[in-house]
Structures are given as C-alpha cells and as structure tokens.
Amino acid sequence: MSIKCRFCPIRNLPLFSPMTDPELSFMESFKVGEMTIQPNTPILSAGANSPQLFTALKGFGLRYKLLEDGRRQVLSFVLPGDLIGLQAGVMNQMTHNVESTTSMTLCVFNRNELWTLFRNHPQRAYDLTWISASEERFLGEALTAIGQKSALESVCWALARIYRRLESLHMDERRSVPLPYRQQDLADALGLSLVHTNKTLAKLREQQVATWTEGRLTVNDIFALEDMGLVDSQLPQSRPLM
C-alpha cells in the first residue's frame, strides 16, 4: 500500500515548498502507486512511451543517453525528490534513459492526469515548469563544465554540486554524504575516461580537498571545492516536490 502524500517521508524537508490541502488532495489522486525497485533497474527507456511519471522518494539513479556504439553520456544523477519522466510526459517522446543505481522507492503518477493538473491546478503546473527550467539550468552548467573546464575543474564542479544537493536533503553527516555511484558514472557524466577520472580524484585526495571512497564522498572544504570547480551560483534554497 502506498504512502499518502501527506505522509510523504521527504516533503517536510525545508528544501521543499509547502503544498496546500487541495494540492495534496489532487496529488493523492494523481498518484497511482508506489514502487520499489532493485539496483540497475531501468525506469524509463529512450524511444519508449511511458504512461507514467515518477518522483524518487528514496535511493539514487541516473539519466543517460546512449550512442549506437555503446558510448554513454550520463546527463544527471537522480536524487531523492527528483521528478522523472516529465520530458516524456509533456513531449510524448523520451530521448534518454533512466535507471536505478541503488534500490529506489518511487511515487508513480498517471500521465493521463497531467492535463487535469494543468487545467485545475495552475500552481502545480507552474511547479512542473519550474522543475523543467531547473533541469535546463543544470544541463547548461554541465555543458559549460564539459565544454570549457579542465578535467580537474569539472570533477570539482560535479562533486560540489552533488554535495550541496545531498546537504540540502539533510543526507550529510560530518562533511560526508552517500555517493553510491561508480567512477565510470562520473567519467561518463563529464566526458572523461575512467583512468583520467581516477587520476583526478586521486589528486583531490592528495590535496585533501575531497575523498570519494566506499560509496561516500567526504568534502573537507566545500568552499575550496566550489572555488576549484568555478561554481559561480547557488542552488535554489527551495524547490517544489511533485
């Protein structure tokens, strides 16, 4: 049995904007279920039509595109609170894949109700547009990192961004956050080779800026990491949760 939205485990984090009672009621009707999936489970596939959207409640995943020869570009890392599948939901065409990295718990929404949401709940519609604009902004930052920054700058940018996001989800503990991805995942996110990513992470370890080991990232000085990654803006302090 699914959790009622009003009992959602993450919605009371200060990160997430509050919802009114009518909005909560609508979201409960919009939600068709909940699913828990194992690691490495595909959630959405490019080219496939999915009748559902999802919010990640727990666990980690990633979004990626594949080239025909197997090269993979990781577009972003999915963290708790992230909406999955809006692009397919709105454009009726999914051009990337989403899969879990750890076990995940997902809220499942019915895409056919999307139009009802737009008609009857303009604030929720506004929130969806905000989420899409936020994704767009992140991809712009990623494009800038890959296109213009050195490997070291890019790795610092990525780790700083991930750390800040997990911090705002209150998943930090003594300057350490869970990061259950492989080095190949970060390499594919930054357009680097695995070996070069490994060497760059070793440099950060040596300089005692950041250490990523055993599925956790420890950042000794987040400001130094942000500086090295040329991070020039703050993440929004508040965001909607679907």
Added chain:
Amino acid sequence: MSIKCRFCPIRNLPLFSPMTDPELSFMESFKVGEMTIQPNTPILSAGANSPQLFTALKGFGLRYKLLEDGRRQVLSFVLPGDLIGLQAGVMNQMTHNVESTTSMTLCVFNRNELWTLFRNHPQRAYDLTWISASEERFLGEALTAIGQKSALESVCWALARIYRRLESLHMDERRSVPLPYRQQDLADALGLSLVHTNKTLAKLREQQVATWTEGRLTVNDIFALEDMGLVDSQLPQSRPLM
C-alpha cells in the same frame, strides 16, 4: 506599433501549432510590445532580473554562459520562433546570457502576467512546459555531442540540427540556409578550439558534405551529415509558438 499576434509573420508556418481565438486574445494582452535590436545587443544577462520574456520573430542570436576568466560556453543558437527568458521568468534567476548575432525583431511579454497565463490558459501553460522540456532535450543532445562525440561527429551533429531547424522554418533554398554566426561561436558551442573547428569544417568541405561560407551553410546530403553526426532522432514536427 507592434504587430497583433493574429498577424504574426511566422505563426502560420506548418511548424507551429495553431492557437485558438481566446489564446490569441490573451497573447495580445500578454504582449507588451515589440522591439528591434541591432547585432551584438544583449537581450538578457546572467544574474540580472528581467521583467520580460521574448519571442524571436526574426533574426538570429545565441545563449551562452561565461566563466570568470572569459571562457564562453554557447548553450544554443536562437532562431526565429524561439522563446527567450523562460528560465528567468519561472525561476526568478537568470544564469545565462542571451544576445543578438544579427539584427532581431522580438515580441516582448510581461513576466508579471505569467501567473495569469498559468491560471487562465492551461493550454498555453502546457505549451510553456513543452518548450522548456524541448530545451532540456536539446541540451541533453548537446551534452552527449560534446561529452562523447569526436570533433567531426560533433560538428556534423550541430550543422545537421541547425539545418533541420532552419528547413522547418522554410528558410532553406536549394539546400542552403543562412548561418550568420562566426566559427568561434560554433567552436564555443562544441567545446572546441577555433583552429580545430576551422580544420574540421575544411574536412567537411573537402568531403563535399557541407560548406559553410559567407554566412550560409550548404548541405549536399543532409542524411549523410546526420549519419556522420550520429543523429538518432527526429526533431518534433510541430511545436508551440508563444
């Protein structure tokens, strides 16, 4: 004096989805004016709050991010029909810059009416979300090009995409489209150096695949160009115009 939306010069292109009379009426109230700007004019600046959104009616521009040391990442090329400023409009925070490359004619919309649009015109709100999702999809493709493709593959991908967009705006003429950008702009879009971009374009000219000269791009075989650029999906055949 501004053109009434119903007399918009580009809205009757088959590319753009039709609008109902109430939608047209609302857009005319949403529109506060029209402006014509000279080449190299900033339209939106990162960090600035802009009270306006724009639709490009005519002319070309680009969206880009700057690093502190002057390195520039071009995020995308602005073509007629493009909406400018949605990110700032929705997130209240502009993280990239937009400027004209040629003289441009822009429809100007009042951001304060955005909430009215969401409340009273769900189809238009849906269209805005569609546009944002479409931008997101494009940035994902660009990320994949820069991160995983060789210089030649990336240049082919970019030229093929631009050609197809201009073709759907009916700006093609005997396999040639206007492309009033500099080579440095394409280099900055693909994370390449100017020299290497120049050499890659020379290769394409030698192979008689595509020729970019004197502000025009001529593509002898768009399918070959798409193949070389590993283009694996079609652009949507129809899109909303704001």
Added chain:
DNA sequence: GCGGCGCATTAAACTGTGACATACGGGAGG
C-alpha cells in the same frame, strides 16, 4: 577454500585537440 568477476589503481604509450604563429582578404572608417 577457491575461482571468477567487478571495481579501483597505476604505468606506459599514443593521439586528438590546443596553442602559437603567420598570412590573406574584405570591409569600414578616416
């Protein structure tokens, strides 16, 4: 307990792309 697999690490060789320098043509301004 052993073998195999997946991931992280490291060394060495290689290369696609960057950096630097120079030349040319066209356009604009004086």
Added chain:
DNA sequence: CCTCCCGTATGTCACAGTTTAATGCGCCGC
C-alpha cells in the same frame, strides 16, 4: 585611397586526456 581590424585559413609543435595493459582487493557463488 590607405590603414586598421576582424574573420578565416594553414602549418607546426605541445600536451591534456585516451588507450592499452596489468595488478590488487573485495565479494560472491560454487
């Protein structure tokens, strides 16, 4: 008409990052 600037073009060399190969460690299944 001349000069200067901008953009394009090309050659040469350097290097950040890639590729290839090998090793070690931990975990899982038999």
